Amino acid sequence: MVTHDGNENSATDWLRELLAAQAEALTGGSEHTDDKMSDRAKAFDDFDSPAFSFDHYRVASEQVPEARHLLHLASQLRDVLNPVDPSLEFSMRLKNELVGQAPVTLAVRWRKLPAHYRLAARLGGFTITAGITLLAVRRALNVVGMLHRRGRKAESGLSFKTAL
Amino acid sequence: MAAPKGQDFSGIDDSELVVLARNDRAAFGELYERYVKKIYSYVYFRTGNHYDAEDLTARVFHRALVHIETYVERGVPFQAWLYRIAHNLVANWHRDRNRRKVVPLDEFVAAGLRSEATEDTAESQEERVRLVEAIQRLPDERQQLLVLKFVDRLSNQEIGEIMDRSEGAIKSLYHRTLLALRDELTSAPQSESARRSEPDQRH
Numbered sequence: 001m002v003t004h005d006g007n008e009n010s011a012t013d014w015l016r017e018l019l020a021a022q023a024e025a026l027t028g029g030s031e032h033t034d035d036k037m038s039d040r041a042k043a044f045d046d047f048d049s050p051a052f053s054f055d056h057y058r059v060a061s062e063q064v065p066e067a068r069h070l071l072h073l074a075s076q077l078r079d080v081l082n083p084v085d086p087s088l089e090f091s092m093r094l095k096n097e098l099v100g101q102a103p104v105t106l107a108v109r110w111r112k113l114p115a116h117y118r119l120a121a122r123l124g125g126f127t128i129t130a131g132i133t134l135l136a137v138r139r140a141l142n143v144v145g146m147l148h149r150r151g152r153k154a155e156s157g158l159s160f161k162t163a164l
Numbered sequence: 165m166a167a168p169k170g171q172d173f174s175g176i177d178d179s180e181l182v183v184l185a186r187n188d189r190a191a192f193g194e195l196y197e198r199y200v201k202k203i204y205s206y207v208y209f210r211t212g213n214h215y216d217a218e219d220l221t222a223r224v225f226h227r228a229l230v231h232i233e234t235y236v237e238r239g240v241p242f243q244a245w246l247y248r249i250a251h252n253l254v255a256n257w258h259r260d261r262n263r264r265k266v267v268p269l270d271e272f273v274a275a276g277l278r279s280e281a282t283e284d285t286a287e288s289q290e291e292r293v294r295l296v297e298a299i300q301r302l303p304d305e306r307q308q309l310l311v312l313k314f315v316d317r318l319s320n321q322e323i324g325e326i327m328d329r330s331e332g333a334i335k336s337l338y339h340r341t342l343l344a345l346r347d348e349l350t351s352a353p354q355s356e357s358a359r360r361s362e363p364d365q366r367h
Contacts, residue, residue: 017335027317076291076292079292083315094200094225
C-alpha cells in the first residue's frame with residue numbers, strides 16, 4: 001500500500017488517525033455536548049457521501065474504500081454497544097454497604113475475605129459436604145443391605161416350610 | 165469518620181477525593197457514584213449476565229475500599245486503578261469457570277434495536293447479530309478495548325492508562341481490531357442464530 005508520499009507506514013498511520021478521530025467523535029459526542037465536539041461528530045456523519053474529504057485526513061485515494069468500510073463498521077459498533085445501567089436497588093444497597101449505613105451481611109463478609117481464605121472455605125465446605133454425603137450413602141446402603149438380607153431370610157424360611 | 169450531612173464533593177477531583185476517602189466513607193461514596201455505572205457496564209459486557217456483574221462490581225468497590233489507604237497515584241489515575249481491579253476480577257472469573265468471554269447478545273441487540281425500532285428491517289437486525297457474534301470471537305484484549313471505547317466511552321488516553329499502553333498503541337490496536345472484525349464478518353457470511361433458525365423456517 002503506497003501513498004502519495006510513497007511511504008507505506010504513513011498510509012497506515014493516516015488511516016489509523018482518521019479512525020481514532022472518528023471514534024473519539026462518536027463516543028465523546030454523547031457526553032460532551034459542547035458545540036465543538038458535536039461538530040466533530042457531525043463531520044463524520046456523511047463519510048459515505050462523495051463530498052467527504054478524505055484528503056483532509058491525508059488518506060490516499062486507493063485507501064478510501066477501506067477507510068469507508070471501517071468508518072461504517074465503527075458507526076455500527078456505536079449503535080450496537082450501549083451502556084447498561086445497574087438496578088437502582090443494587091446501586092443503593094452497595095453504596096449503603098460501602099459507606100457503612102447497611103448491616104454487614106454474610107455476602108458482604110464473604111466478598112471482603114481474601115482470595116486464599118475463600119478458597120480454603122470452599123475446600124472446607126466441599127470436604128464437609130462430601131463427608132456427610134459419604135456417611136449418608138453408607139448408611140443408606142447398610143439399610144438396603146439389611147432389608148435385602150431379611151427378605152432373603154424370610155424367603156428361605158418360607159421355602160423350607162413349604163418343602164416340609 | 166462520616167462526613168457532615170449534605171457535604172458536597174462535586175467540585176473535588178478524584179485525586180483529592182481519594183485522599184479524603186481514606187478517612188471519610190462519604191468521600192468514597194462520591195467516588196462510587198462517579199464510577200459505579202461504568203464499572204458495572206464494563207463487567208456486564210465481559211461476563212454476560214447481571215448476576216455476576218452485580219457480584220463482581222460489588223467486589224471491585226469492596227476491594228478498592230480496603231486498598232485505598234495504600235493506593236498512590238503514580239501515573240495510574242483512580243479510574244484506571246478501578247478498571248484494573250475490575251479487569252483482574254473478570255479474568256479470575258473466566259479462569260475459574262473456564263468459559264469463553266461472553267458478550268450478552270440479547271441485551272445489546274435489543275438495546276440497538278430500541279434506538280431504531282421503527283425503521284429496523286430484518287436485514288439490519290441480522291447484520292447486528294452478525295456483528296455481535298464477530299465481537300464475541302475476538303481475543304480478550306480487543307473485546308476489552310471495544311467495551312471501554314464504545315460502552316464506557318473512554319478516550320484513547322484513558323484506555324491507555326487502563327491497559328498500560330501508550331495512546332498511539334491504543335489507536336493501532338483499535339485499527340487492527342476493526343480490520344479483524346471486518347475479516348470476521350466477511351469470513352462468516354451468516355450469523356449463528358440465523359443458521360440455527362433455518363430448519364424452523366423450512367416448516
